[in-house]
Amino acid sequence: MLLDLAAPDFPWIALSVAIPLFAALIAALSSALAPVVAMIAALLCLGAALWTAVLVTTHGAQEVAVGAWPPPLGIVLRADGLAVAMLITAGLVSIAAFAFARQAFSARTQTPETRSAYSFWPLGLCVLAGVNAAFVSNDLFNLYVALELTTIAAAALVAMSGSRAAFEAAIRYLMFALLGSLFYLLGVVLTYSTHGVLDIRLLAISAESGPSTIAAAALMSAGLMTKMALFPLHAWLPPAHSAAPAPASALLSALVVKPPFVILLRIWFEAMPELVTPTLAQAFGALGACGVLLGSILAMRQERLKLVVAYSTVAQLGYLVLVFPLAGGGGAQQPWAAGAWTGAIFLTLSHALAKGAMFLAAGAFVEARGNDRLDSLVGLAREMPISCFAFGLAAVSLMGLPPSGGFTGKYLLLTSSFASGQWWWGIVLVVGGLLSAVYLFGPLSLMFAREPALAVTPVSRARQSIALLLGLLSILLGLFSEAPYRLLQVDRPGAAAEGFT
Amino acid sequence: MSVIVTATTILLLLIGVAFFLAGSMGLLRFPDVHARLHALTKADNLGLGFITLALLPQAADVWIASKLVMIWLLTMLAAATVSQLIARSALHEEDVKQEPGP
Amino acid sequence: MAPAFSALTLFDVVLCVLIIGVALCSSSVRDLFAATVLLIIYGVFVAIAWVRLGAVDVALAEAAIGAGLTGVLLIGAVARLKITESPAAAVSRWQFAAKVIPASLGLLIASGLAYLVLTVEWRETLQAPVLANLPDTGVLNPVTAVLLNYRAYDTLLETSVLFAALIASWCTTHDDLWGERAGLRQHTRRAGILATFGRFLPPIGLIVGIHIFWAGADKWGGAFQAGTIFAAVWILAIMAGVIDAPNATGRSIRSFAVAGPMFFTFVALTGVLAQSFLIIPVMVAKPLTLAIEACLTLSIAATLMLLVLGAPRRSA
Amino acid sequence: MNGSIPFALCGAVLVGIGLYGVMAHDHLLRRLIAFNVTGSGVFLLFGSLSALSSGGATGAVPQALIITGIVVAVASTAFVLALVVRLKEEDVDAPAPGAFEGSSEHDDHAP
Known part of the structure; x- marks a missing residue:
């Protein structure tokens, strides 16, 4: 039997889970091989994802029935435009994070083997496997296991630095995440017991909205909102994401909070679109708006760069759920709804790239200055122009300035908010953008200040450019938004164009 | 025939339960760890023994019956070991307590 | 009825x-x-x-x-x-709210669930297809069939969760203790009661574990239950001083912990030969399932044992 | 009355008790105990609903999912415990008052 790699039904998406998993196991066996294995695995994941993108745009959505058992008995992995876009982003961010981590966590430079050099690689690869599994799985219970894999590995990355604050942040994160898992699991249990299926597509066919379906959807959403740190369940995120070492922070903030949002989209837009009422959609939007405002205001008041960046994640995640009122309204906003759905995903992608860049740049600053206090950034642009430029590019994308990916996303959301007469969400978008300009201008103005920089430990240009590449990508996403836009339209759920009914 | 078997089972079960009850009462009422252990292990081993005996006539074949006996023996072994360990740790704790005063 | x-x-x-x-x-x-x-x-x-x-x-x-x-x-x-x-709870003005809000939420969810239990018509439709396809799975226990065939992908991720939890708990080791033996050092008298018990019980435990593992294919039991029993035996033997506690840097203990998920992932990857993923071919279903289960049992036992022993720590 | 209804109701009550404990307790180990109670309540509800609809035993798919869930729960429990023990050891090295009660300074359950 010959491998037909070019066949349209080759199970590429399964590889994007199996490869990092296998690599994690090898990395756990031999810490000397780990950095190389991790990099190869991340590159293979990116390659598989890019090739899947080609297949998806030419042949439509790809499906793999695991074990050749079709649902409802088996589990289906499915790559639509959304899943593939997330896979590509996960590949890019993890390549960057692993490349940046090589120096700090390499067993070659540290003999005998140390705790963090050993455990970073298996855990980072488990995070990659977990988020990839969550992006492609179409089975509600399988998603639960994927989320747990991600959570445990991510919490361990939070604790990685071994400081007291890191352990506290990790415990806090786990307490929230485990509570979220319980709610999600309870919702899955009710769904299965009501409909006898776990597959999202089959659910869309069989779902009639009884009280147990409503309860299930509410419980699953509550759990996912906890895991994506949506206001008012956001308190765990900033300490956790800022306590982790820089490459781990990049994985956490760019990737780990994304699967819950994607699953939220799949549950509401694909599985149970008929459940959403206008009030509910507005309520989701209100939580998002609170997150945007509170996260931004708290970000302004921080004195450490990593905390600013982490609070900004809370704010940016708030924008994403504006997709519910904007894409999910009634028929009146029909032509614009699809734009809102695509816009929210553009924001997700550009946030992942920009946040990855920011945390890696912050990591370079920490290495250079020994801490991440804002006042120690003074004049750093002259010493570390690459990192500062990377931070600036990422900031442009986060503020939503043209021509970044963040701009494309916000522009699509803004258009649909005004076109559908929901101007209040437009105001949230604009005010949020202004606030992000304020909290990012603080660190940027310090970096580019004319005063001489304080003592700096040199960080290699190659490692600084990793953040720059991610920052550039978040800009390029906006400049060349045509191809990703078309990719996201592949197999877009009907509700994303027609609104919830 | 089956009536006699059932009656035997019920009778033995009741005796076993009585031992368990007595053991539990002892556990609750006796003053210190050693007395409690005494009540518990004696009553439990006998109680479980009677319950095993009661179930033997109900077993479908010799294989299952022997498994039941095995379980009883294992439990006794574990109980004996554990009560030894508990007693020793209680003794140790008493020693520690006596040193710094009440 | x-x-x-x-x-x-x-x-x-x-x-x-x-x-x-x-x-x-x-x-x-x-x-x-x-x-x-x-x-x-x-x-x-x-x-x-x-x-x-x-x-x-x-x-x-x-x-x-x-x-x-x-x-x-x-x-x-x-x-x-x-x-x-x-610890005595700190008195705060939020204390009342901190009890009342969870209490009302708990009450709300419990009564809501109870209401649903009594009013909704529940559906279980998968039992028929599970049984209908059982001959293709090579096992007679339908639960094992679900765990290692129909939904084997869940189990693959689940063993990865165990693996991640192991590395995660190793990650809590003090930096200067990395490479020491797991857990506290055991002090057992060689002829003591625990040592005797620790010598006597492992053979019995191994037999029970193998029985539960073997029976799992056809009746009740399986890799997870058997793995737990093996882990218990392993821990007992360590506590009794019969064998030494392993250390996280040891090559063999790492191989034990990794073998199951690795073999499982490898089998899953061979599925790409059939343009799919995690295929258990009908012809070799029984031996392949047993092989996966055997490796998983070993890894589960090692992982659970290591999780119970915990990270190495200084003797007080 | 179907035989598994008591267990389903029992599961519902356990979920309530457990969720209360997870949110109301200060002590991390107590929260973890409550977390395990909630988990098994969810599973009991799951199994008995399946038994309820088939009119007999719990189906094979719910059983498999529950076993998976139990293993995932014990993995999480083990990791949290490892973190809690390590945090306590930090306290022994450098004691900080009240630091051990996970939520004393951060109000993370009553927004």
Whole structure:
């Protein structure tokens, strides 16, 4: 039997889970091989994802029935435009994070083997496997296991630095995440017991909205909102994401909070679109708006760069759920709804790239200055122009300035908010953008200040450019938004164009 | 025939339960760890023994019956070991307590 | 059909009341050690409930993992923390809200669920296809068929969760203790009662574990239940001083922990030869399933043992 | 009355008790105990609903999912315990008052 790699039904998406998993196991066996294995695995994941993108745009959505058992008995992995876009982003961010981590966590430079050099690689690869599994799985219970894999590995990355604050942040994160898992699991249990299926597509066919379906959807959403740190369940995120070492922070903030949002989209837009009422959609939007405002205001008041960046994640995640009122309204906003759905995903992608860049740049600053206090950034642009430029590019994308990916996303959301007469969400978008300009201008103005920089430990240009590449990508996403836009339209759920009914 | 078997089972079960009850009462009422252990292990081993005996006539074949006996023996072994360990740790704790005063 | 209200129903109701009572006690008792012991008792009662629901595989898992292993983990933590009493709660003006809000939420969810239980028509439609396709899976126990064939992908990710938890808990080691033996150093007298027990029990435990593993294919049991028993035997042997505790840097212990998921992932990857993923071909279904289960059992045993021993620590 | 209704109701009550404990307790180990109670309540509800609809025993798919869930729960429990023990050891090295009660300074359950 010959491998037909070019066949349209080759199970590429399964590889994007199996490869990092296998690599994690090898990395756990031999810490000397780990950095190389991790990099190869991340590159293979990116390659598989890019090739899947080609297949998806030419042949439509790809499906793999695991074990050749079709649902409802088996589990289906499915790559639509959304899943593939997330896979590509996960590949890019993890390549960057692993490349940046090589120096700090390499067993070659540290003999005998140390705790963090050993455990970073298996855990980072488990995070990659977990988020990839969550992006492609179409089975509600399988998603639960994927989320747990991600959570445990991510919490361990939070604790990685071994400081007291890191352990506290990790415990806090786990307490929230485990509570979220319980709610999600309870919702899955009710769904299965009501409909006898776990597959999202089959659910869309069989779902009639009884009280147990409503309860299930509410419980699953509550759990996912906890895991994506949506206001008012956001308190765990900033300490956790800022306590982790820089490459781990990049994985956490760019990737780990994304699967819950994607699953939220799949549950509401694909599985149970008929459940959403206008009030509910507005309520989701209100939580998002609170997150945007509170996260931004708290970000302004921080004195450490990593905390600013982490609070900004809370704010940016708030924008994403504006997709519910904007894409999910009634028929009146029909032509614009699809734009809102695509816009929210553009924001997700550009946030992942920009946040990855920011945390890696912050990591370079920490290495250079020994801490991440804002006042120690003074004049750093002259010493570390690459990192500062990377931070600036990422900031442009986060503020939503043209021509970044963040701009494309916000522009699509803004258009649909005004076109559908929901101007209040437009105001949230604009005010949020202004606030992000304020909290990012603080660190940027310090970096580019004319005063001489304080003592700096040199960080290699190659490692600084990793953040720059991610920052550039978040800009390029906006400049060349045509191809990703078309990719996201592949197999877009009907509700994303027609609104919830 | 089956009536006699059932009656035997019920009778033995009741005796076993009585031992368990007595053991539990002892556990609750006796003053210190050693007395409690005494009540518990004696009553439990006998109680479980009677319950095993009661179930033997109900077993479908010799294989299952022997498994039941095995379980009883294992439990006794574990109980004996554990009560030894508990007693020793209680003794140790008493020693520690006596040193710094009440 | 059974009569509307039989002695068995009475038994069930009493069992449920007991379960709820023990759960309440475990939640409210002040002494932390007592709370832990009550949780173990709770687990045993829940295992009995699973037998009553005809779910013997779950009953075994709940007794071995839910009650036994969780209990051992908690007792170990309580002992290491050397605390038994909950600290006196700080008086704050939020204290009232901090109890009332969870209480009302708990009450709301419990009553909502109870309402749903009594009013909704529930559906279980997968049992028929599970049984219909059983011949293709090579096993006779439908639960094993689901775990290692129909939904083997869940199990693959689940073993990865265990693996991640192991690396994660290793990650809590003090930096200067990395490479030391796991857990506290054991001090056992060579001729002591525990040492004798530790020598006597492992062979029996191994036999029981192998039995549960082997039976899992056709009747009740399987990799997780058997793995837990092996882990218990392993821990006992270490506690009794029969064998040494492993250290996280050891090559062999890492191989043990990784072998199961690695073989499983490898099998999953060979599925791409058939343009799919995680295929268990019908022709070799039985031997392949048993091979996967054997590797998984080994890894589960090693992982659970290491999780119970915990990170290396300084002797006090 | 179907035989598994008591267990389903029992599961519902356990979920309530457990969720209360997870949110109301200060002590991390107590929260973890409550977390395990909630988990087994969810599973009991799951199994008995399946038994309820088939009119007999719990189906094979719910059983398999529950076993998976139990293993995932014990993995999480083990990791949290490892973190809690380590945090306590930090306290022994450098004691900080009240630091051990996970939520004393951060109000993370009552927004």
